[in-house]
Amino acid sequence: MALRWGRGWGSASAPVLFSLLARGRRCHPTITTVGSSKEEEEDARAILGPDLPDIWSPLPTSLPRPIPNPMRPLPPAPAPPTIIDGKSIAHQIRSHISTHVINFKTSYGKVPVLAVILVGHRRDSQTYVRYKIKACNDVGITSLLAQLPHSCSEDDVLHSVTSFNQDPSVHGILVQLPLPQHMDEERILAAVSLHKDVDGFHPLNVGNLALRGRRPLFIPCAAKACLQLLLRHQIDLVGKHAVVIGRSKVVGLPTSLLLQRHHATVSIVHAFTHRPEEITREADIVISAAGVANLVRGSWLKRGVVVIDVGTNPIEDPDSEHGYRLTGDVHFDEAVKVASAITPVPGGVGPVTIAMLLSNTLDAAKEACRSSV
Amino acid sequence: MALRWGRGWGSASAPVLFSLLARGRRCHPTITTVGSSKEEEEDARAILGPDLPDIWSPLPTSLPRPIPNPMRPLPPAPAPPTIIDGKSIAHQIRSHISTHVINFKTSYGKVPVLAVILVGHRRDSQTYVRYKIKACNDVGITSLLAQLPHSCSEDDVLHSVTSFNQDPSVHGILVQLPLPQHMDEERILAAVSLHKDVDGFHPLNVGNLALRGRRPLFIPCAAKACLQLLLRHQIDLVGKHAVVIGRSKVVGLPTSLLLQRHHATVSIVHAFTHRPEEITREADIVISAAGVANLVRGSWLKRGVVVIDVGTNPIEDPDSEHGYRLTGDVHFDEAVKVASAITPVPGGVGPVTIAMLLSNTLDAAKEACRSSV
Numbered sequence: 199m200a201l202r203w204g205r206g207w208g209s210a211s212a213p214v215l216f217s218l219l220a221r222g223r224r225c226h227p228t229i230t231t232v233g234s235s236k237e238e239e240e241d242a243r244a245i246l247g248p249d250l251p252d253i254w255s256p257l258p259t260s261l262p263r264p265i266p267n268p269m270r271p272l273p274p275a276p277a278p279p280t281i282i283d284g285k286s287i288a289h290q291i292r293s294h295i296s297t298h299v300i301n302f303k304t305s306y307g308k309v310p311v312l313a314v315i316l317v318g319h320r321r322d323s324q325t326y327v328r329y330k331i332k333a334c335n336d337v338g339i340t341s342l343l344a345q346l347p348h349s350c351s352e353d354d355v356l357h358s359v360t361s362f363n364q365d366p367s368v369h370g371i372l373v374q375l376p377l378p379q380h381m382d383e384e385r386i387l388a389a390v391s392l393h394k395d396v397d398g399f400h401p402l403n404v405g406n407l408a409l410r411g412r413r414p415l416f417i418p419c420a421a422k423a424c425l426q427l428l429l430r431h432q433i434d435l436v437g438k439h440a441v442v443i444g445r446s447k448v449v450g451l452p453t454s455l456l457l458q459r460h461h462a463t464v465s466i467v468h469a470f471t472h473r474p475e476e477i478t479r480e481a482d483i484v485i486s487a488a489g490v491a492n493l494v495r496g497s498w499l500k501r502g503v504v505v506i507d508v509g510t511n512p513i514e515d516p517d518s519e520h521g522y523r524l525t526g527d528v529h530f531d532e533a534v535k536v537a538s539a540i541t542p543v544p545g546g547v548g549p550v551t552i553a554m555l556l557s558n559t560l561d562a563a564k565e566a567c568r569s570s571v
Numbered sequence: 572m573a574l575r576w577g578r579g580w581g582s583a584s585a586p587v588l589f590s591l592l593a594r595g596r597r598c599h600p601t602i603t604t605v606g607s608s609k610e611e612e613e614d615a616r617a618i619l620g621p622d623l624p625d626i627w628s629p630l631p632t633s634l635p636r637p638i639p640n641p642m643r644p645l646p647p648a649p650a651p652p653t654i655i656d657g658k659s660i661a662h663q664i665r666s667h668i669s670t671h672v673i674n675f676k677t678s679y680g681k682v683p684v685l686a687v688i689l690v691g692h693r694r695d696s697q698t699y700v701r702y703k704i705k706a707c708n709d710v711g712i713t714s715l716l717a718q719l720p721h722s723c724s725e726d727d728v729l730h731s732v733t734s735f736n737q738d739p740s741v742h743g744i745l746v747q748l749p750l751p752q753h754m755d756e757e758r759i760l761a762a763v764s765l766h767k768d769v770d771g772f773h774p775l776n777v778g779n780l781a782l783r784g785r786r787p788l789f790i791p792c793a794a795k796a797c798l799q800l801l802l803r804h805q806i807d808l809v810g811k812h813a814v815v816i817g818r819s820k821v822v823g824l825p826t827s828l829l830l831q832r833h834h835a836t837v838s839i840v841h842a843f844t845h846r847p848e849e850i851t852r853e854a855d856i857v858i859s860a861a862g863v864a865n866l867v868r869g870s871w872l873k874r875g876v877v878v879i880d881v882g883t884n885p886i887e888d889p890d891s892e893h894g895y896r897l898t899g900d901v902h903f904d905e906a907v908k909v910a911s912a913i914t915p916v917p918g919g920v921g922p923v924t925i926a927m928l929l930s931n932t933l934d935a936a937k938e939a940c941r942s943s944v
Binding site: 400437445455458461465472474480 | 842
């Protein structure tokens with residue numbers, strides 16, 4: 199190793215890091231969380247990662263330099279790999295949220311409310327919205343659905359957003375993406391009130407996610423879901439090489455920023471990357487959100503890698519009920535032979551992403567009620 | 572190559588990309604630039620990079636997979652390497668700004684004003700502030716300096732920030748970092764008016780830099796300087812592997828975000844990265860901002876790499892006038908034997924960073940005057 203890390207933090211375990219954090223630099227949230235509980239503070243800190251200073255301590259230049267060894271043998275294959283069970287994790291999180299919704303109702307005499315805006319008749323969007331609304335019902339969150347025809351104008355959508363912004367009984371607003379081509383998506387998303395932005399796409403939330411020491415009000419659900427899966431499986435992130443495939447504001451960008459908050463070394467691969475398989479093969483952790491079925495082959499992966507597959511790509515399947523089935527970005531049968539842990543599709547990131555939407559909505563409701571006290 | 576890129580954009584030259592952009596997806600700035608000139612629009616677009624959609628087109632799975640060849644021979648050494656002359660580029664930019672300051676005066680009957688807040692007596696901070704003020708004078712920008720003692724309170728600094736925020740004759744505000752340990756830097760920076768944030772550290776500016784399709788009001792000066800050097804030397808960025816060493820909000824973070832806007836494949840290396848030399852050796856472009864003298868050795872670099880060294884580290888030198896001299900993060904004598912282009916320290920990124928501060932201040936002044944029309 200060419201560098202020794204100051205104070206030996208590179209190998210510290212998570213509890214040690216948190217205790218160091220307590221003694222170390224302060225974390226300055228931008229939002230005053232009036233009366234937020236200790237548990238909530240700890241949750242927020244866990245998902246954003248510990249605040250660690252960068253202390254480089256290079257070896258004296260007189261020491262011999264490391265010699266690259268391209269023929270270094272691969273470590274033995276871990277067997278069997280862990281199949282990360284998103285359904286089960288989502289179930290645990292949703293149970294926890296159900297309890298908190300009951301407590302919320304007891305404290306404030308009302309229930310959290312999520313407003314969903316769905317434009318047009320895309321089958322996939324309709325399915326996702328149905329899942330989200332059902333999930334709300336299951337945990338006791340009220341949902342409102344504004345359904346607009348594909349032919350409506352941008353101003354019609356903005357009008358819906360504004361109505362929900364102004365309605366104090368609504369705590370979270372979700373605009374189902376993608377919007378029809380004739381609409382300015384950025385303009386509509388920017389209109390969502392910062393305090394109801396449960397998707398976390400507002401540029402101020404993104405900026406506060408990017409800047410260490412700051413705390414966004416909301417983190418995009420899929421990014422938060424990826425971190426939940428990694429943290430709950432105690433995957434060490436500090437200093438690990440994480441390759442994020444895809445760079446959308448929905449998944450790739452916020453996940454790359456969140457992994458950096460956890461002190462991973464992050465590489466962002468996208469459709470313009472030359473030889474994406476080469477850089478992906480260097481990764482300790484691969485998070486794929488390219489939206490291309492079976493893009494990531496077994497040959498793209500290092501032995502022992504942890505694979506989080508955010509892709510949910512419909513592919514034709516005459517044997518399935520609807521004539522298609524969902525598959526991930528990662529060729530599962532090949533990857534499972536190489537990885538030490540991997541999420542399946544479906545049943546991996548998807549259910550946890552929906553659980554994170556519920557969690558963000560509950561947070562929005564708590565924040566709104568505390569601010570109005 | 573394992574992937575063919577949709578529409579063959581991977582190898583398109585910069586003018587082709589811009590022309591494709593004009594026909595492609597719209598770029599939606601968040602800030603209405605009332606009456607901004609075509610030249611300004613083009614400048615902003617150039618520095619933020621073209622807005623290209625991600626179109627993955629994987630090869631059919633039946634084709635043979637690429638076989639990694641760890642023994643691939645190195646390309647021949649480029650000789651001699653280009654020494655990127657930051658002084659000369661800064662001189663050109665400053666001449667251009669001088670002309671625009673004269674035009675601004677003619678149009679609005681006033682001059683751009685930069686307010687600088689300096690707390691304490693750090694020798695390096697004092698030197699930087701002196702350079703910045705001299706640079707303002709040279710191009711006709713008025714500067715104001717608020718100098719506060721090290722012992723002052725956070726509220727004293729906030730009071731200075733608020734005064735400058737409220738003063739309509741001030742267009743840009745710069746808080747010289749680092750602030751004394753007893754102050755909450757994030758709180759003070761967040762107090763700077765978004766429209767006067769010429770350092771580009773406001774979380775909304777950072778969020779708008781991170782999100783493709785959006786335009787920040789200001790981009791941090793050092794990040795903008797790195798891109799100026801690369802663009803003016805016509806270094807192709809699309810799909811290239813850029814390794815950014817360091818992740819501060821001043822340099823590393825905004826530079827990594829800006830390189831992503833230019834469709835580079837970006838890896839962010841920091842003090843917790845395991846074996847930083849290995850990932851750095853894969854880079855086509857290395858931008859180092861770790862703040863560690865001679866951290867990056869020749870053995871860290873691939874033959875033909877482009878090296879941008881943002882480090883300005885004082886090291887003892889009894890032969891120099893002040894007893895020390897500035898050196899970069901990169902071991903220049905070793906790197907120059909490997910790189911195809913490299914910035915020296917001093918005389919590389921530094922002068923262009925100061926030119927970018929002048930440019931941001933001029934932009935702030937124009938925007939303020941246009942908004943008040």
